[in-house]
Amino acid sequence: MSARSLLVGPFNRVEGDLEIRLEIEDGHVRAAYANSPLFRGFEPMLQGKPPLDALTLTPRICGICSISQSAAAAQALCSVAGGAPAPEGALAAAILHAVENLCDHITHFNLFFCADFARPAYAARSWHPRATERFTAMKGSAVRACIEARAQLLHIVGLLGGKWPHTLAIQPGGVTRAPTLRDKARMASTLTAFRRYLESTVFGAPLEAFDALETVEALRGWTTGDAGLFLQISDDLGLQRMGPGPERYLSFGAYPLADGRSFGPGVWADGQLEPVDSATIREDLSHAWMLGDAAHPSAGRTVPDEDMADPAYSWCKAPRLAGRTVETGALARQVVDAHPLARAIIAGGSNVEARVIGRLLEIARTQLLLEAWVAQLKPEAVFMQPVDLPRNGTGEGLVEAARGALGHWVRLKDGVIDSYQIIAPTTWNFSPRDANGTPGPVEAALEGAFVPEAEDTPLSVQHIVRSFDPCMVCTVH
Amino acid sequence: MSLLCAEAPSVFDLLAGAGISFLWHPALSEASGGEVRRLLDRVESGAETLDVLAVEGSILTGPKGTGRFQMLSGTGRSMLDWVRALAPRAGHVMAVGTCAAFGGVTSAGGNPASAVGLQYDGHHLGGALDAGFRAKHGLPVINVAGCPTHPDWVTETLLLLAADALNADALDSFARPKFYAENLVHHGCPKNEFYEYKASAQQLGQMGCMMEHLGCIGTQAIGDCNIRGWNGGGSCTRAGYPCINCTAPEFEEPKHGFTETPKFAGIPVGLPSDMPKAWFMALASLSKAATPPRIEKNATADRVKVLPKVRAEKP
Numbered sequence: 001m002s003a004r005s006l007l008v009g010p011f012n013r014v015e016g017d018l019e020i021r022l023e024i025e026d027g028h029v030r031a032a033y034a035n036s037p038l039f040r041g042f043e044p045m046l047q048g049k050p051p052l053d054a055l056t057l058t059p060r061i062c063g064i065c066s067i068s069q070s071a072a073a074a075q076a077l078c079s080v081a082g083g084a085p086a087p088e089g090a091l092a093a094a095i096l097h098a099v100e101n102l103c104d105h106i107t108h109f110n111l112f113f114c115a116d117f118a119r120p121a122y123a124a125r126s127w128h129p130r131a132t133e134r135f136t137a138m139k140g141s142a143v144r145a146c147i148e149a150r151a152q153l154l155h156i157v158g159l160l161g162g163k164w165p166h167t168l169a170i171q172p173g174g175v176t177r178a179p180t181l182r183d184k185a186r187m188a189s190t191l192t193a194f195r196r197y198l199e200s201t202v203f204g205a206p207l208e209a210f211d212a213l214e215t216v217e218a219l220r221g222w223t224t225g226d227a228g229l230f231l232q233i234s235d236d237l238g239l240q241r242m243g244p245g246p247e248r249y250l251s252f253g254a255y256p257l258a259d260g261r262s263f264g265p266g267v268w269a270d271g272q273l274e275p276v277d278s279a280t281i282r283e284d285l286s287h288a289w290m291l292g293d294a295a296h297p298s299a300g301r302t303v304p305d306e307d308m309a310d311p312a313y314s315w316c317k318a319p320r321l322a323g324r325t326v327e328t329g330a331l332a333r334q335v336v337d338a339h340p341l342a343r344a345i346i347a348g349g350s351n352v353e354a355r356v357i358g359r360l361l362e363i364a365r366t367q368l369l370l371e372a373w374v375a376q377l378k379p380e381a382v383f384m385q386p387v388d389l390p391r392n393g394t395g396e397g398l399v400e401a402a403r404g405a406l407g408h409w410v411r412l413k414d415g416v417i418d419s420y421q422i423i424a425p426t427t428w429n430f431s432p433r434d435a436n437g438t439p440g441p442v443e444a445a446l447e448g449a450f451v452p453e454a455e456d457t458p459l460s461v462q463h464i465v466r467s468f469d470p471c472m473v474c475t476v477h
Numbered sequence: 478m479s480l481l482c483a484e485a486p487s488v489f490d491l492l493a494g495a496g497i498s499f500l501w502h503p504a505l506s507e508a509s510g511g512e513v514r515r516l517l518d519r520v521e522s523g524a525e526t527l528d529v530l531a532v533e534g535s536i537l538t539g540p541k542g543t544g545r546f547q548m549l550s551g552t553g554r555s556m557l558d559w560v561r562a563l564a565p566r567a568g569h570v571m572a573v574g575t576c577a578a579f580g581g582v583t584s585a586g587g588n589p590a591s592a593v594g595l596q597y598d599g600h601h602l603g604g605a606l607d608a609g610f611r612a613k614h615g616l617p618v619i620n621v622a623g624c625p626t627h628p629d630w631v632t633e634t635l636l637l638l639a640a641d642a643l644n645a646d647a648l649d650s651f652a653r654p655k656f657y658a659e660n661l662v663h664h665g666c667p668k669n670e671f672y673e674y675k676a677s678a679q680q681l682g683q684m685g686c687m688m689e690h691l692g693c694i695g696t697q698a699i700g701d702c703n704i705r706g707w708n709g710g711g712s713c714t715r716a717g718y719p720c721i722n723c724t725a726p727e728f729e730e731p732k733h734g735f736t737e738t739p740k741f742a743g744i745p746v747g748l749p750s751d752m753p754k755a756w757f758m759a760l761a762s763l764s765k766a767a768t769p770p771r772i773e774k775n776a777t778a779d780r781v782k783v784l785p786k787v788r789a790e791k792p
Contacts, residue, residue: 009551012509015478019550037548040537041589049586050734056721057729060582063478063625107481115507137507138489138499147489151482151708158708162716165479166625166723168736169716176681176717178779304589306540315546383779384682457510 002026008457009037011465013112013137015064016472018430021313022461024451029461032439032446034430039289039315042477043302046420051077051389051412054420058408059166061422061477064107066165067100067157068401069408069474072422075256076397076408078172081387087258088381089174094255094262095187095373096161096170097399101254102194102366103150104402105330105359106202108469110135110146113356114226116462117233127233134226142201142226149197156187174384179377187374195367203227207364214340216347219357227360234353243445243464245350246325249332250428252276252407254400255369262369263400266336267321273336277322278398278407283423284318287311287432294435297409297421298394315476318431318440319423327441328404328428329468331358339365352467359469391415401425403471424474442468478504482708483628491632495639500527514551521562529638530567530612531631532595535576535583536560536605539591546590560595560605569638570595570612571619573631578620578651579726580604594620597651599727616645620652624723629705630657651726653699661750662695662712662720665703672696674768675761676776681736682717685776689745692736693719696749700724 002025009019021033042061046054054073059066071093078085085093117131118140125131134142154164160179161167169176179187195207203210204225213219220235222228234240253265253276266273284294289312291303305312326332331354334342341361345354389412397408404425411419431440439447442465451458480488492498499506501516508516519525536557537547544555552559564570572595575581580599583592593604596618602608611617619638621630634654637643649658663669671677671686678685687693695703695713698720702712713720721735722728733739739746748757771783 007551007553008510009549010503010510010513011550012503012506012513015504017547017550019548035550037550038537039546039590040583040592041586044589045586047586050737053735056735057582057585060624107478111505119507138502138505144487144489147481147487148484151484151487154482155709158706158711160716162711162713162718163625163702163707164482167716168713168718168721171681174682177715178682180780304540304546308540308545386680457512462509 006451006456006458008461013115014466014470014472015062016470016475018465018470018472020446020461020465022446022451022458027451027453029446029449029451032443033313034316034432034440034443035314036316036430036472036476038472039304039476041302041304043420043422046417049417050415051080051410051417054410054417055168055171058422062471062474063165064104065100065401065403065406065424065471065474067097067161067167067170068399068406070167070170071097072397072399072406072408074170074172074397075399076395076410077389078387078395079397080393080395080410080412081172081389083172083387085172085387086174086382086385088378089383089385090257091373091377092160092175092179092383093170094257095370095377096157096167096175098255098366098370098373099153099156100164101402102363102370103153104469105363105366106146106150109202109226109356109359110142111137112469113466114142114230116459116466119459121459125236127229127236130229131233134229145197145201149194153190153194155190159183159186171384172387172389174382176384178383179379181379184374184377184379191367191371191374195371198363198367201225202360202363207367210361210364211368214344216344219341219345230356234356239353239356239463240351242449242460243352243467245327245445246441247349248321248324248326249335249350250276250321250326250328250405251333251336252398252400252405254333256399263333263337267326268332268335273338278396280322281407281423282320282323284320284434286318286435287313288317289315290317297407297423298396298411300409300421302421312432314432316427316431318434319428320434325431325438325441325444326428328425329355329358330362330402331355332404333400334358334361334365352463355467401474403469403474404428406474422477424471424477426468426470426472426475429468430470430472430475442470479625480628480631483632488628488632492635495636497635497639500525510551517552517559517563520566523566527563527566528568529571529635530563530569531571531573532560532577533573535580535592535594537583537590537592538605539589557605564595564606564610564612567612568614569616569619571621571634572596573621574626575622575624575723575728578622581624582729585729597726616643616648617652619643619648619654622651622653622724623700624728627657627702627705627707630654649699653724657701657705658699658724660699660701660704662698662700662702662714663749664701666695666714667703668714671772671776673764674772675765676768676772679777682779683777684779684781687714687719688738690738691719692721692731692734692738694722694747695720697747698722698724
């Protein structure tokens with residue numbers, strides 16, 4: 001019997017700051033504690049400000065999920081007014097948002113996740129030379145191809161939204177710029193180029209073929225592109241057996257358009273799809289350095305405990321849906337949206353490989369959505385309609401960031417923001433324990449992970465943590 | 478992450494081509510955990526040379542001056558402590574983004590986490606580092622301010638530093654590189670013709686100038702956004718929303734809504750840089766009276782409604 005404790009950090013190639021404390025027994029993680037060691041206080045910052053300032057300030061929570069925050073803020077304010085964006089404005093906002101999500105997914109796959117396969121620790125593996133050539137940090141051929149393709153795809157945001165990140169183009173009533181016929185043609189060309197990148201590099205085959213996969217057997221037969229390389233590596237390392245999730249999947253539904261959300265909303269648990277009841281959300285504060293009691297975000301407060309008293313160990317609150325932990329992200333979104341492959345790969349529970357496959361699947365499907373949206377965009381339409389905010393009222397904005405369910409809850413009083421609460425995807429996935437002692441999803445996923453004596457920054461732990469694609473700056477905000 | 482939007486060539490090729498390599502970047506490097514802690518120790522002890530320390534994000538000094546709102550994971554030390562330890566070791570120190578430069582958005586509202594910039598606290602000199610701080614090569618903290626900062630502003634600053642071509646004269650009064658700080662966002666703004674006639678947009682989504690009603694301060698804000706362009710040629714004003722002066726200290730607290738213009742007796746409070754008030758008033762009333770119908774109509778439309786007149790062929 002040997003027992004030790006490990007503090008893992010700084011955690012590279014996750015967005016923002018993360019520290020994980022591991023209790024290890026006999027070479028396996030017995031307990032894990034995820035700490036978000038950065039508190040900035042965006043929620044109290046917004047109190048007393050003009051409501052529309054949320055559109056400028058909340059995107060600046062994060063330099064990678066900026067448009068997601070923007071979309072959630074616009075939707076929350078719109079719901080206070082009981083209004084709706086101009087339908088064509090909603091479509092333009094969806095294009096902006098989907099481009100960001102797509103960029104985040106390819107960045108995660110190529111820069112954040114696969115870089116670990118190039119580590120010298122894997123030098124003896126048959127796939128290592130190829131992984132090194134493709135994924136070595138900042139040098140690999142896949143890494144370079146990815147950032148070039150990504151920068152070009154973001155021209156769509158430059159065109160519609162002025163810049164990335166931190167566009168102010170998305171408003172409660174639509175978008176600030178009516179695209180022209182020429183913009184539409186440029187966006188279509190940009191997407192054609194991006195499809196070429198995806199098909200020649202990431203998938204090595206038509207996107208439709210990946211989208212058409214329905215079974216685990218069919219997936220295991222996929223050998224082309226970096227997706228094929230990943231599957232080969234994953235098989236060898238047993239990533240299917242690492243990092244189990246809570247087997248409850250949450251999606252608020254992505255891309256609200258006039259005829260509904262393109263990826264549907266819901267909670268998938270025990271083989272059943274249920275509607276999301278956001279009224280059952282509570283943020284537990286028992287293990288967060290926060291003062292106050294557990295509350296629904298519409299009644300929640302953010303008052304940091306400056307003494308950082310035990311037993312708390314993170315600035316992150318612990319959101320629970322009907323009292324339980326949930327996993328959120330691309331995999332959850334595709335499971336909830338009933339994609340057969342997503343449902344098939346989680347038959348035995350979610351895992352590191354399934355999360356990566358969920359993201360690859362969503363890359364293919366999002367590109368297809370974008371192509372269809374740009375084709376149907378009507379430059380002659382109205383892209384913004386007036387939404388008059390009342391001086392008093394409450395609103396809720398529920399969207400899907402690349403990393404999962406993102407919610408904004410706002411209350412206006414006498415014409416200014418009285419309360420603003422945010423639950424980001426990684427707040428769900430990387431929450432600390434709750435009052436019942438139930439660990440958050442990543443904490444639970446790490447239990448049982450193999451940790452060799454010699455490792456002070458265990459590889460298994462890194463794979464599991466990065467499989468969730470955490471965005472720690474959004475987590476605590 | 479805006480850095481990854483650098484193009485022609487990409488950020489990795491651009492920097493590698495100039496002989497610049499990352500000792501460590503939290504989002505891009507392979508090294509993680511223990512490997513990074515050992516690297517930081519070597520830099521702190523002087524065993525590893527640090528040419529440039531580039532810091533993103535404001536430095537949090539709370540709660541109660543401890544810096545514990547922002548701990549560098551795995552080290553048991555605050556970012557405040559690390560910055561103070563590493564900055565004197567660096568040849569140059571760069572604040573990347575307005576938060577790192579001046580405190581920025583993180584210090585908005587009541588500044589709940591007591592955020593400061595590296596060498597400024599808002600307009601005031603002296604932040605996480607003293608007012609008199611100079612890096613090893615003699616420069617104060619170089620403020621590559623912007624929210625976000627333009628990827629080229631970061632890469633070009635690094636290129637100039639690598640070529641030993643950035644001296645104190647190349648920085649403006651807030652230590653921002655002049656190569657982008659010598660311009661106003663107004664320069665090259667596609668709404669310039671509307672500005673000339675004070676033909677104003679009444680609400681977001683309209684084509685007119687946004688100075689009079691929608692909070693645009695591009696005539697006072699430094700930046701070459703409308704010359705250089707973002708993400709293939711965009712900018713805030715090109716996308717139909719106002720410049721909020723994000724390269725400036727304390728832009729996060731405009732004392733009014735970001736998309737509304739404060740006025741006194743119906744006249745915008747902030748005037749264009751370097752313009753005497755009386756002249757502005759005289760020119761504005763004259764040009765407003767002379768606004769051609771095309772410009773007046775288009776100003777409050779969401780797209781061009783009236784085309785420029787095509788000159789008839791000369792007889």
